[in-house]
Amino acid sequence: MTGNELTTPDLTDAPAVTGERADLLAALAQSRHFLRLTTRDLTDEQAAQRTTASELCLGGLIKHVTMVERSWAGLILDGPSAMGDATTMTEADWARWADQFRMLPGETLAGLLAAYAEVARRTDELVATLPDLDAAQPLPKAPWFEAGARWSARRVLMQIAAETAQHAGHADIIRESLDGAKSMG
Numbered sequence: 001m002t003g004n005e006l007t008t009p010d011l012t013d014a015p016a017v018t019g020e021r022a023d024l025l026a027a028l029a030q031s032r033h034f035l036r037l038t039t040r041d042l043t044d045e046q047a048a049q050r051t052t053a054s055e056l057c058l059g060g061l062i063k064h065v066t067m068v069e070r071s072w073a074g075l076i077l078d079g080p081s082a083m084g085d086a087t088t089m090t091e092a093d094w095a096r097w098a099d100q101f102r103m104l105p106g107e108t109l110a111g112l113l114a115a116y117a118e119v120a121r122r123t124d125e126l127v128a129t130l131p132d133l134d135a136a137q138p139l140p141k142a143p144w145f146e147a148g149a150r151w152s153a154r155r156v157l158m159q160i161a162a163e164t165a166q167h168a169g170h171a172d173i174i175r176e177s178l179d180g181a182k183s184m185g
Contacts, residue, residue, distance in 0.1 A: 017128045031164035037183045038171035048103035051177035059103035066116040073123045076153045079137045086142035
């Protein structure tokens with residue numbers, strides 16, 4: 001085993017969910033699956049390689065989506081402080097932000113996938129146990145968010161699924177440019 005094989009999460013201890021929550025979990029699982037699928041059978045060097053004009057690499061996308069999902073779930077639980085105030089970010093903060101899109105020395109694809117699996121597990125647990133999907137939090141300050149907007153937990157979870165699906169598409173292009181492998185088709 002190389003450490004980056006795809007595995008199905010063990011949900012035997014997860015609470016049984018139905019209806020809307022089951023649909024949210026299914027959407028999250030599908031988006032995550034296609035993103036992880038793009039990394040199958042890759043070495044760390046391949047996962048770190050840029051194959052397009054973009055700064056993105058497959059390992060960096062896994063790292064970014066992990067951070068994004070962790071931040072959005074944090075918003076549900078802790079409010080906007082979990083995501084920080086983008087309007088106060090310094091040049092050094094933006095440089096650290098850019099680092100999440102690439103694999104840094106010492107990072108491995110297996111390590112990034114393990115961190116992603118743990119964040120996904122915690123988000124899935126949140127979906128299953130959150131008392132109220134209508135509970136809303138204000139969005140943090142950022143030029144890309146409407147000032148004063150509040151999002152329900154439901155909308156945040158849909159955002160996680162949508163963003164993951166979008167990045168799975170990016171990853172598919174990167175992987176096809178790397179070695180011709182496709183996730184679908």
